[in-house]
Amino acid sequence: MAGFDMADPHQVEKARQTVGYCPDVGGLIPAATPREHIAATLAFRGRTHLWPQAYDLLERFELAHALDRLTSGFSHGMARRLSVILAVLTAEQVLILDEPFDGVDPDGADATLEVIESARAGGVAVIISSHLLDLVVRSCDSVSVMSTGKLVATGPSEQFAGPSGHRRYQQLLRPPA
DSSP, X not given: OTTOOTTSHHHHHHHHTTEEEEOSSOOSOTTSOHHHHHHHHHHHTTOGGGHHHHHHHHHHTTOGGGTTSOGGGOOHHHHHHHHHHXXXXXXXXXXXXXXXXXXXXXXXXXXXXXXXXHHHHTTOEEEXXXXXXXXXXXXXXXXXXXXXXXXXXXXXXXXXXXXXXXXXHHHHHSOOO
């Protein structure tokens, strides 16, 4: 992964340090603020120099006003936005986003698309798991479709774009008769 030998335990930890991950559920400490989440994340990864980028992301995701609020009071969409920010700040080579658009309003989805595009432009490999095909097509070069836990198709994003791509996607999700 990311050029590391995953059979070597020392390199496994180095590989982990290059990955930013946004989980589908959880990941935030309810009794902590975004400031505390970011401070801990950056300190843990030795990336405290990224505070200016963190503030920019907070502004982009419209969370700067909530910097010192406990995340226990966040809506699902606010928590998702913060999780994406934390993942982006730690993604050196790989960014994994599990359902990054879930519960996020259109502005949050646009901000997420922007950071995905920026990460990709910076050479970061981006992997997205989502049921929202249109947003995946907009943000990825290729799409892999899974149904009942099995890979059923992989192809260029264009194959899944528009009405014909949506029909193809729906057909792939139907179990064979």
